[in-house]
Amino acid sequence: MNTTTATMTTSAAGVQSTYGALVTNALGRRTAGTAFIAADDTEISFPEALDLFGRLRTALRAAGVTHGKGFGLLSANRPDGWLAQWAGVANGGRVTPLHPFGSFDDHFFIAQDADLTVIIVDCADHRERGRQLAEAMPNTIFLTLDDADFGTNLLRLAADAEPDIAIDTAVTSDDTAMVIYTGGTTGRSKGVILPHRAIVANHLLQLADWPWPSEPRFLVTAPMSHATGWFPLGALWFGGTVIMRRRFEINAFLSAVSKHKVNMTFCVPSMVYSLLDDPSTAETDLSSLELLVYGGAPMTVPRLIKGLELFGPIFLQLYGQSEMPNVVTTLLPSEHDPTRPDRLASCGRPSAGITLRLLDDNGDEVPPGTVGELSVRGPLVMDGYRNLPEETAKALKDGWLRSGDLAVQNTDGFITLVSRAKDVIISGGFNVYPAEVEGPLLTHPAVAAAAVVGLPDDKWGEAVTAFVVLHEGAVVDGADLMALVKKRKGPIYTPKSVHFIEAVPLTSLGKPDKKALRVPSVRG
CATH class of the missing domain: 2.30.38.10 (Luciferase; Domain 3)
Incomplete structure (x- = not known):
């Protein structure tokens, strides 16, 4: 390991323009300490992580993951999956993460559209889907992170490979590093082309803008294929530890925070809501948490205030899209002021740069x-x-x-x-913005959640329609909620109807699924 580390230091000095260089340097900055803790609590040191990263690079290169070649990753949250993804990118390949909750049709379409020549599959969670894809794509190379009856075990290939952690200077900041597919809720999914410069910019903005703990202990529970996969490098860069759980489960989340003294994590709002509503949260020692990053959708102001009361002033909101990932704006912990609901309703100010x-x-x-x-x-x-x-x-x-x-x-x-x-409601010739109707509804003490859409209407063109979830045992009349909105916003914004539902449907990313709300069966 000493020889490997020395090689990295010599060849990588001053080179930070590609993501492979950032990962290599982050892993090589420490010669001791724990880089990762897997779901089974196996610990991987920084030297071990760097060595595995180098071996994965060699194994993936032999499998054809080289400059300009597309490869996919279908995996739950696991350290070797994260390292494999970036090892391929360090070779000049372009990675496409496959949604862990996606359908076969979605995965097949994306694999074809992105021209994936290699697909890496985590068989502990996705064995059957991997087998289905392998049968449907006989000309694609399948590599697995576990033994399987299809494909080849990538980790066994890596174990026999020589580690290569020299920075590939032929890879440039303008080369494509990722092709991420949008949800496709309004038609076919679109492949977002992200060059190395965008991914490097994302991480440099994180490092510059966020109040990182001095020794980060970052918990990964949201899908690594999406926003949370962008954040481990920052923790590693500061010499911290990345604790992974394969997916979000409340008990596993709480246990990991308490056991491993987690001081930083990322959640989508629906995950935060689950924690707020579970009695176990208040009974668990979460005092180690210093920073809870959230994004993917806005949090409602009442729930955010409750979160601040329960967790303290540790929330940081980020806003971005696949097209400009994650760090376009930031609402810092110091800006989460419960006496300023207008500020809590915002997504912050533009990030540095x-x-x-x-x-x-x-x-x-x-x-x-x-x-x-x-x-x-x-x-x-x-x-x-x-x-x-x-x-x-x-x-x-x-x-x-x-x-x-x-x-x-x-x-x-x-x-x-x-x-x-596309969600703006045009009612009677006026533009109605759903958030400006949802805000007043959420101030009512009986309302736990609300979502507003426009539905076709002969008179209005589109009728402002509210879907409301009540707190358990609460009772309120729809007319009272309409009157509340009318008082706060005026008649144009007042819902023409209010439908009470058990829960707001969510997309697989935890965002309100307003397309589903427009289905007649939801309205009863």
């Missing part, structure tokens, strides 16, 4: 307090959508990435999202 504007349909910046489309330019932005030139041209317009999110910015620079552009 982000150029952000709210633009109208003509591409002109709107004044403070006016709704505009959130638009960004800079190194964080994607190169475009794979095989979709027309969609790319729509999204990347006049040098700006048009996010499709409508927002307002106050004079202090805080940005509040009001709607996706």
Whole structure:
């Protein structure tokens, strides 16, 4: 191991423009200490992680993961899966994470569209899906993270390989590192092309903007294939430890925090809500937590206030998209002020180095307090959508990435999202932004959750329609909720109907599924 570490230090000095270089240097900064703790509590030291990373690079190169080649990863949260993904990228390959809850049709379409020549499968969780894909794709190489009756065990190949941790200087910051597929809720999924510069920018912004614990102990429970997979490198860079659980389960989450003195984690709002509602949370020692990063969707203000009461001032909100990942805006822990609900409803201010504007349909910046489309330019932005030139041209317009999110910015620079552009309700000729209806509804003490959509209506074009979840045992009349919104926002925003449901349907990423709410059966 001493020879391997020395080789890394010599060849990587000063090279940080690619993600492979960042990972190599993060793993090589310490010659002792625990880098990862797996779900079974197996510990992997920094030297062991660097060695495995180097061996995976060699094994993947032999399997064809080289410059410009596409490869996929279908895995639960596990250290060797995270290392394998970035080992392939360090070789110049472009990785496409496959959604752990995706359907066969989705996985097959993505594999074809992204031209994946190699797919790595975690058989502990995805053995059957891996076998189905292997049967349907006989010309694709399948590598497994466990023994299986299809493909070849990648870890066995790596065990027999020589570690290679020299920085590949032929890989540049403009090369494609990832192709991430959007959810495809409005049609076919789109492959977002992210070059190394975007991924490096993402991580440098994290390191610059966040109040990291001095010795991070970061817990991974949300799917590594999505936002949470971006964060382990920061903890490793500071010499910290990444604790992984294969998926989010409340008891496993609480146990890991208590046992391993976790001081940092990432959650989507639905995960936070589950923790707030479970009695075990208040009974568990969570005093080690210093930073709880959340994103993927806004948290409702009442639930966020409850979270601050339970966990303390440890919340940090981030906003981004696959097209400009994760760190476009930040609401820091110091800005989570329970006496400022307007600020809690925001997604913070632009992160360091982000150029952000709210633009109208003509591409002109709107004044403070006016709704505009959130638009960004800079190194964080994607190169475009794979095989979709027309969609790319729509999204990347006049040098700006048009996010499709409508927002307002106050004079202090805080940005509040009001709607996706496609979710704006046009009722009686007026624009109604769902968040501005949901906000008043959530102030009612009986309301636990609310989601607002527009439904076709002969008179109004679209009728403002509210779906409401009540707290257990609570009772309220729909007319009272309509009156509340009318008092706060006026008649244009007042729902034409209120439907009481048991739970707001969520997408597989934990976001409100407003497409599902438009299905007639949901309304009863």
